[in-house]
Amino acid sequence: MAPPAPRTARAVARAELTRAILDSAQAQLAETGPAALSVRAVARDLDMASSAVYRYFATRDALLTALIIEAYDDLGDQVDRAVAERADDDFLGRWRALAHAVRDWAVAHPHQYALTYGSPVPGYAAPTDTVVPGTRVSSALITLLSDAEAAGIRAPQRAHRVPAAEKAAIGPILDHVGRRLSPGYAVRGLATWATLFGHISLELFGHMHQGVLDYDVHFSQVVDQVGADLGLGG
Amino acid sequence: MAPPAPRTARAVARAELTRAILDSAQAQLAETGPAALSVRAVARDLDMASSAVYRYFATRDALLTALIIEAYDDLGDQVDRAVAERADDDFLGRWRALAHAVRDWAVAHPHQYALTYGSPVPGYAAPTDTVVPGTRVSSALITLLSDAEAAGIRAPQRAHRVPAAEKAAIGPILDHVGRRLSPGYAVRGLATWATLFGHISLELFGHMHQGVLDYDVHFSQVVDQVGADLGLGG
DNA sequence: ATTGAAGTGAGAGCACTGCTCTCGTTTCGA
DNA sequence: TCGAAACGAGAGCAGTGCTCTCACTTCAAT
Numbered sequence: 001m002a003p004p005a006p007r008t009a010r011a012v013a014r015a016e017l018t019r020a021i022l023d024s025a026q027a028q029l030a031e032t033g034p035a036a037l038s039v040r041a042v043a044r045d046l047d048m049a050s051s052a053v054y055r056y057f058a059t060r061d062a063l064l065t066a067l068i069i070e071a072y073d074d075l076g077d078q079v080d081r082a083v084a085e086r087a088d089d090d091f092l093g094r095w096r097a098l099a100h101a102v103r104d105w106a107v108a109h110p111h112q113y114a115l116t117y118g119s120p121v122p123g124y125a126a127p128t129d130t131v132v133p134g135t136r137v138s139s140a141l142i143t144l145l146s147d148a149e150a151a152g153i154r155a156p157q158r159a160h161r162v163p164a165a166e167k168a169a170i171g172p173i174l175d176h177v178g179r180r181l182s183p184g185y186a187v188r189g190l191a192t193w194a195t196l197f198g199h200i201s202l203e204l205f206g207h208m209h210q211g212v213l214d215y216d217v218h219f220s221q222v223v224d225q226v227g228a229d230l231g232l233g234g
Numbered sequence: 235m236a237p238p239a240p241r242t243a244r245a246v247a248r249a250e251l252t253r254a255i256l257d258s259a260q261a262q263l264a265e266t267g268p269a270a271l272s273v274r275a276v277a278r279d280l281d282m283a284s285s286a287v288y289r290y291f292a293t294r295d296a297l298l299t300a301l302i303i304e305a306y307d308d309l310g311d312q313v314d315r316a317v318a319e320r321a322d323d324d325f326l327g328r329w330r331a332l333a334h335a336v337r338d339w340a341v342a343h344p345h346q347y348a349l350t351y352g353s354p355v356p357g358y359a360a361p362t363d364t365v366v367p368g369t370r371v372s373s374a375l376i377t378l379l380s381d382a383e384a385a386g387i388r389a390p391q392r393a394h395r396v397p398a399a400e401k402a403a404i405g406p407i408l409d410h411v412g413r414r415l416s417p418g419y420a421v422r423g424l425a426t427w428a429t430l431f432g433h434i435s436l437e438l439f440g441h442m443h444q445g446v447l448d449y450d451v452h453f454s455q456v457v458d459q460v461g462a463d464l465g466l467g468g
Numbered sequence: 469a470t471t472g473a474a475g476t477g478a479g480a481g482c483a484c485t486g487c488t489c490t491c492g493t494t495t496c497g498a
Numbered sequence: 499t500c501g502a503a504a505c506g507a508g509a510g511c512a513g514t515g516c517t518c519t520c521a522c523t524t525c526a527a528t
Contacts, residue, residue: 010475010524035269039515049478051517060515119352119439161455163448190447191433191456198432199425205353213424214397221395222425244495244504273486283507285488294486 018056020046022070025063033111037064064115069133071112075105076136083140091148092232098140099196099223106200113204117197138193139177145189146179148232155188155231162187192226252290254280256304259297267345271298298349303367305346309339310370317374325382326466332374333430333457340434347438351431372427373411379423380413382466389422389465396421426460 024045028037039060043050057063082101086093106113116134162170162183170186181189199222203215227233258279262271273294277284291297316335320327340347350368396404396417404420415423433456437449461467 008525014475038513040513050515051479052477054516055476114353117439119348119435157459161451163451166448166451169447187452187455190436190452191429191459194432194436194456195425195429196432198428198430198435201353201432201435202424202428205351213403214400217395217397217400218421218424221421222428225391225425242496248504272484274484284486285508286506288487289505 021053021056022066025067029067029111034064034115065129068115068130071116072130072133072136076133078105079137079140089151091153092227094144095227095232096223098144102137102196103200103219106204110204141189141193142177142179142181145185146181149181149185153231155185155229157229188230192230195226255287255290256300259301263301263345268298268349299363302349302364305350306364306367306370310367312339313371313374323385325378325387326461328378329461329466330457332378336371336430337434337453340438344438375423375427376411376413376415379419380415383415383419387465389419389463391463422464426464429460
């Protein structure tokens with residue numbers, strides 16, 4: 001990770017300037033979106049030569065990648081915090097907290113949401129650095145479902161058929177999170193995931209006529225419906 | 235709309251060149267995505283000066299808009315054709331056809347899908363020209379649900395509560411399509427929509443480890459599940 | 469303490485982009 | 499027939515990502 005305590009004055013300055021670049025880029029991103037993110041504009045904002053910025057981020061994509069990682073971690077923190085406020089055995093409450101935390105964050109940071117969970121940025125292939133922080137929300141969901149299943153909760157609706165090949169493939173993912181989950185429930189969790197992000201994307205990107213829907217109410221109802229489908233009670 | 239029969243030789247040439255520009259741009263889009271779409275590259279491809287292209291499309295965004303409209307229409311045609319192959323009273327079959335047509339098209343044209351239903355292109359606000367073709371799939375879904383409800387079909391699960399404000403707001407949309415649909419079923423249809431596109435987006439954009447999921451099987455199961463939730467039988 | 473390598477910032481410059489303007493030329497309708 | 503409109507080409511402007519070179523500063527090993 002990051003060096004624990006930068007000793008030399010130069011290292012401190014480097015860390016600070018790196019932070020300043022990220023902040024400036026972040027501000028640009030929040031304002032005008034990822035395409036408008038310009039290395040030269042960041043340099044202008046910080047009163048430095050554009051070439052100097054390249055001492056800190058080798059490429060524009062590298063800068064974008066750093067922003068994506070920060071966005072993932074920001075969302076991950078927010079979700080973890082919201083879920084932790086509920087009692088461990090309040091599975092419906094935990095699910096509600098998770099879902100609403102994701103939506104609230106997405107509404108508050110639409111450009112970051114587009115960057116992380118929207119369609120990939122043009123010509124930009126997510127580097128491996130982003131996959132670990134990118135799984136934090138799904139890990140939280142897996143943890144939740146795993147706890148619920150361990151407590152004897154089962155989905156009331158008929159289970160999906162899970163092909164043998166998938167059963168074998170799902171195992172390693174769960175191992176990575178360190179959790180146990182029946183394949184059927186895991187697949188159901190994936191559908192839950194898709195529904196959650198589908199609704200958020202619809203609200204953010206959908207060409208919905210303004211004011212047609214009270215998304216607060218609508219989203220709450222969908223979340224509760226999904227929770228019921230998962231057998232979390234309510 | 236478009237002039238029905240261009241008489242003069244110049245008008246014909248203009249139509250042909252417009253078509254050629256769109257084709258070249260389309261090819262670039264399919265290859266490298268929307269960000270790489272370059273007016274100059276199109277001009278090079280067609281052996282003309284870049285300034286000449288601007289006689290046909292006032293701006294890069296205008297060219298992109300034309301491509302988006304064509305994408306919407308292409309998908310709309312495909313969906314309409316697939317749905318029309320089923321008997322009018324085979325509601326589950328019509329729903330399956332619609333859902334799979336959307337997914338098949340998205341998988342075959344990922345960049346176009348991102349352009350139309352993914353996160354909006356950076357700094358690009360969808361002009362009003364795109365809203366009509368953009369509603370073709372949702373219109374098809376509304377038509378389907380309206381037919382189903384008219385045939386006495388009701389969703390088996392408990393109905394969502396629909397605030398009065400939304401009831402009033404939903405009306406005009408349905409009028410625009412020329413259909414009747416109870417507010418509860420309409421909201422349920424919106425959730426269906428979000429689930430459908432959520433799953434497709436997850437398959438296309440999701441940072442899913444390759445080979446983890448057999449999306450053919452998974453998607454089919456989800457579609458059938460949604461169909462059952464809508465009370466379409468099966 | 470000195471020296472030399474590494475890190476840093478600035479500036480010029482390349483290749484590319486979207487877009488504009490001007491210039492002759494062609495086409496077409498009145 | 500004549501004049502307006504449309505057209506294609508070229509030059510040019512402002513902006514971009516990125517590279518290279520050049521001075522200068524910091525820092526660590528001698």
